[in-house]
Structures are given as C-alpha cells and as structure tokens.
Amino acid sequence: MIGxxxxxxxxxxxxxxxxxxxxxxxxxxxxxxxFQTGNLMEGNGSGIENGALKNYxxxxxxxxxxxxxxGKTRDTETSVYHVILGPEPxxxxxxxxxxxxxxxxxxxxxxQDREQKKREQKRKIEMEKAAREAEKKKAAQQxxxxxxxxxxxxxxxxxxxxxxNDFVTRVYDIQVVRREVIDGYATVLITFKKKxxxxxxxxxxxxxxxxxxxxxxxxxxxxxxxxxxxxLDPVSFxxxxxxKIQPGSGGVQERRKINDEVWAPVRVExxxxxxxxxxxxxQRQITEFSDFKKYSVETRMN
Numbered sequence: 409m410i411g412x413x414x415x416x417x418x419x420x421x422x423x424x425x426x427x428x429x430x431x432x433x434x435x436x437x438x439x440x441x442x443f444q445t446g447n448l449m450e451g452n453g454s455g456i457e458n459g460a461l462k463n464y465x466x467x468x469x470x471x472x473x474x475x476x477x478x479g480k481t482r483d484t485e486t487s488v489y490h491v492i493l494g495p496e497p498x499x500x501x502x503x504x505x506x507x508x509x510x511x512x513x514x515x516x517x518x519x520q521d522r523e524q525k526k527r528e529q530k531r532k533i534e535m536e537k538a539a540r541e542a543e544k545k546k547a548a549q550q551x552x553x554x555x556x557x558x559x560x561x562x563x564x565x566x567x568x569x570x571x572x573n574d575f576v577t578r579v580y581d582i583q584v585v586r587r588e589v590i591d592g593y594a595t596v597l598i599t600f601k602k603k604x605x606x607x608x609x610x611x612x613x614x615x616x617x618x619x620x621x622x623x624x625x626x627x628x629x630x631x632x633x634x635x636x637x638x639x640l641d642p643v644s645f646x647x648x649x650x651x652k653i654q655p656g657s658g659g660v661q662e663r664r665k666i667n668d669e670v671w672a673p674v675r676v677e678x679x680x681x682x683x684x685x686x687x688x689x690x691q692r693q694i695t696e697f698s699d700f701k702k703y704s705v706e707t708r709m710n
Contacts, residue, residue: 426596426627428584434630435582436572438598438623441632445661445676460670465492467699468502475690498531579606579616588624591664595624595633602640618643619658631671635661653682666700673697 468489474482488506492499501524505512512520576582580600588595600621608614618641624634638658645651659678666672674697681690 425584425587428582428598431584431596431598431625431630432573434625435576435598437630438600438621438625438632438635439572439576441661441663441673442621442635442637444673445659445678461666461672461700462493462495462497463702463704464666464670464672465490465699465701465703466672466697467491468695468697470693470695473692473694475692477688477690479690496532496535498528498535575612576600579603579608579613580621587627590624590633593633594627596627598623598625615643631663631665632661633663651682651684653680657681667702672700 468491469486470489471484471486473484476482486508487504490503490505492501492503494500503517503520503524505517579602581603583599583601585597585599588597600619600623602617602620606613606617608617618639620638620640622636623632625631626633636658637660639653639655641655643653657680659676661673661677662675663671664674676695677693679692683689
C-alpha cells in the first residue's frame, strides 16, 4: 500500500498538469453525480449511478441534525436501512432496520415487507405503462420529424437540448488547479466558478450561476471522486413564497469504486439553512453507504 502511494506521488509530481481538454468530454459526470444527490438524500436509490448498482445490497446510515438559528445542535436522529437494488427498478427496496440505535421489531419489519410487495406491483404497472407511452412517442417522432429550431429556441435551450459542454462552459469559468492523492487515487482538482458578466438564458443557467463547485476527478477513469458544492447567493422559490435558501448551504459527495467494477457514493453530506413555506430550517444531513455486496437473482429468490 505504501509503495503504491509513493508511486502515485512520484507520478503526479513528475507529470505535467493535464489541460482541461483532457477531461472536457467527461465533465457531464460531475453534474450527473451531483444531481443524483437529491435522490440519495430522499432515500431513492433507484437513480444511483443510473442503475449500475442493480443486483447490489448495501447499508445506508442517515443522520439528520437539526440546529437552532445560532448553529447549535438541537436534536439528532439516526436511521439505518438495508437497501436492495433489484434487477428491475421497480424491485428496489429500502428497508428501515433501526432508529436511533433501537432495532425495529419483527412485526414492524414484516409490515414493511407487505408494503413493499404492494409498491412493487404498483411500480411495475406504472413503469410498463410509461415504457409503452415512450415507444408510441418515439414512433410518432420518427414518422413526423421535428421542425428546425428557431433562433429563440437555440438561445434559450436547456442542457437536454444543447451540447452539454457548450452549456457548462458558457456558465462557468473552469480551471484545472492541481493534483491530489485521495485515499490512494490520483486525482485532479477542477473548479467551476460563475463567469463574470454572465447573463443567464435559461432557468438552468439562472440556478447554476449561484453555485460554486469543486470536483476531484480521477486521472485514469475521469470519475468524480469527491464533489463539493456551495451556494453563493440566496435562492428563492416562487418569488420567495415557497421558500428561500441562504448562502453557505451546500454539500459534499464522496465516491469510490466497488468490487473494482462500479462507482458508487460512500458518503453524502448536505447543509441547508433557510425557509420552506413558513417553516425555518437549519439542518445538516449525513448519509453513509457501506457493506456493498453483489448478489445473484437466484440468491435473492432463495
């Protein structure tokens, strides 16, 4: 282990720092991983790594810390879940097994199992319906090609409609800063800061301009190993009616390669101070993912 770390250090010190062009085609991963964070914090494991972790089980430990206006801890709640990601998205199961250090009773666990079976049936029907509708839409688009986009459409396009690199480089000044070795991985720190004089042309640009991102990307696979996001300005929803998030809110996500085959989050931390409707909140949530194990379909059936 020490020898490999020394080898990485020698390599990173002797090699010239790579240019942004080396990573440009993979920058979309930074935002894809970060956008999945919301699902992770809400306990929705289906979106983890776009389904790459299917047929995996793991333990999720979530700690929610409520703070007063001065930032002091008011109360803490810890929940532990056993998560199974099935072969199909509708089979995903996030099962609460303990709360604040107290294991759930057999009756409570059995109740969750019964509710899960009902959810699976409902999800399967919904997803099959959505798949049929998507096929119909695809067939209709093939028979009726869309009209060419006008100038206004091109100007106000979204990330889904525009080439991603064009979109993100329009919003951010992106810099390759330095090399760092993190947990044995050789990484490059890339920073994303709002461009001076930016005039947002879409809802997405208006939101992203308030964020500052730091991404540590592995040199070999160009995978985000660590992401830090911070809100620079107050952000209001519905002109402040629905809520407002204060500057300094943000989070960190750390990822590692599991079983030398798939990347997955191992720790996500979010801090938020602000107001949702009339309720003021000052919270910190830490979610840790551990005990990743791959299983076969036969194993789960048994």
